[in-house]
Amino acid sequence: MRRILGIALAVLLIGGVIAVIFAGGQEPEGTATKTVRGVIGSEKSEFFRDPDVVKALANKGYTVKAETSGSWAMDQLALKEYDFAFPSSSEPAEEIQAKAGVKGAQTAKPFFSPLVVIARANAAKVLADNGLVRMNGKNTGTLLMEPFLKAAGEDRTWQQLPGSAAHAELSGTVFIKTTDPSTSNSGALFIGAASNVANDKTVVSDQAGIDRTGPLLRKLISVQGSLEPSTDGPFRSFISGSGEPLVLAYEAQVAALLTQKQATGEAAGMVVLYPDTTVNSPHTFVPIGEGAAELGNLLATDPRLRELAVRHGFRPQEGVAEFTAATAPYGGYLNPQLTGIRQVGAPTVKVLKALAARATGQGDTP
Numbered sequence: 001m002r003r004i005l006g007i008a009l010a011v012l013l014i015g016g017v018i019a020v021i022f023a024g025g026q027e028p029e030g031t032a033t034k035t036v037r038g039v040i041g042s043e044k045s046e047f048f049r050d051p052d053v054v055k056a057l058a059n060k061g062y063t064v065k066a067e068t069s070g071s072w073a074m075d076q077l078a079l080k081e082y083d084f085a086f087p088s089s090s091e092p093a094e095e096i097q098a099k100a101g102v103k104g105a106q107t108a109k110p111f112f113s114p115l116v117v118i119a120r121a122n123a124a125k126v127l128a129d130n131g132l133v134r135m136n137g138k139n140t141g142t143l144l145m146e147p148f149l150k151a152a153g154e155d156r157t158w159q160q161l162p163g164s165a166a167h168a169e170l171s172g173t174v175f176i177k178t179t180d181p182s183t184s185n186s187g188a189l190f191i192g193a194a195s196n197v198a199n200d201k202t203v204v205s206d207q208a209g210i211d212r213t214g215p216l217l218r219k220l221i222s223v224q225g226s227l228e229p230s231t232d233g234p235f236r237s238f239i240s241g242s243g244e245p246l247v248l249a250y251e252a253q254v255a256a257l258l259t260q261k262q263a264t265g266e267a268a269g270m271v272v273l274y275p276d277t278t279v280n281s282p283h284t285f286v287p288i289g290e291g292a293a294e295l296g297n298l299l300a301t302d303p304r305l306r307e308l309a310v311r312h313g314f315r316p317q318e319g320v321a322e323f324t325a326a327t328a329p330y331g332g333y334l335n336p337q338l339t340g341i342r343q344v345g346a347p348t349v350k351v352l353k354a355l356a357a358r359a360t361g362q363g364d365t366p
Contacts, residue, residue, distance in 0.1 A: 038065070040085075041071050047308070072353075083287070084289070090107075111283055138332060153219060158170040179227060182362065186250060213355065238267075285299065
């Protein structure tokens, strides 16, 4: 009897293992004929994991296996092991092309997402009362970069801002929690925008501009302590109710949270601030292997994949109407037309890396 029970138990255990392997590794439904491996910015990981995206890609003949990396760290990877790289802007894409030996490859820019600063309601109110923010509604506003950077340059604390005394949780130096600008796209573009404002509203293009703006950028970054490699960690901390009162994020992260009806509790009361000066951030698809040559254009043009990109908060290229329609119920948080936002060009890769080095205290040579 014991032997029979043992055999039965073994069969059940084996069946359980097979079930787990099958459930975790089953191929997506569809007509996928090729598997491609890519490295992507972490802000796109939920998009590529979405079962509907997996199915839509399979229907077009693709199974995509994606790994994440900071956009500005991708050129340090063994890129020949990947079929594509998908950083969060065009600037690191240039470095990736050079490192992978595919300079001149036909890149695609399927979608983009502007930077925003998500704020606790009390923090946004104090900043607005002190002229650092202009509120455009209960849950949305504009971060006024010039006065904000002036306050940062003066090491202003929350306690020095009238109205903050009623909010004990607002203490210490006023700062925005960013990512590491030397490895992460969002952090790099934020210091790119800040350097533009600090450089008399012109793109930093030489050593003089680096020297002029470097000290302020250092203050913006050094006050934060340890830096995250991607926006995912600080964003998740914020929406869970912990984290800093001001956090740099992509609009896509906020829009996805809203459209997927996950903005509850603390997150429901957040204020979304659009910096009045921002650097464009078109997510740029770089094909490395032959197998992914057409995937970037597919992401940019296929109606179903564009629809799913919007569901994940991204703005398809030439897709203002699509984004506006999809996010209409959440207009109280978002700025679909980017009204009042000055969009500026990024410094060259060489200069932006030099600015990041200054900001993180790693050097001062462009």
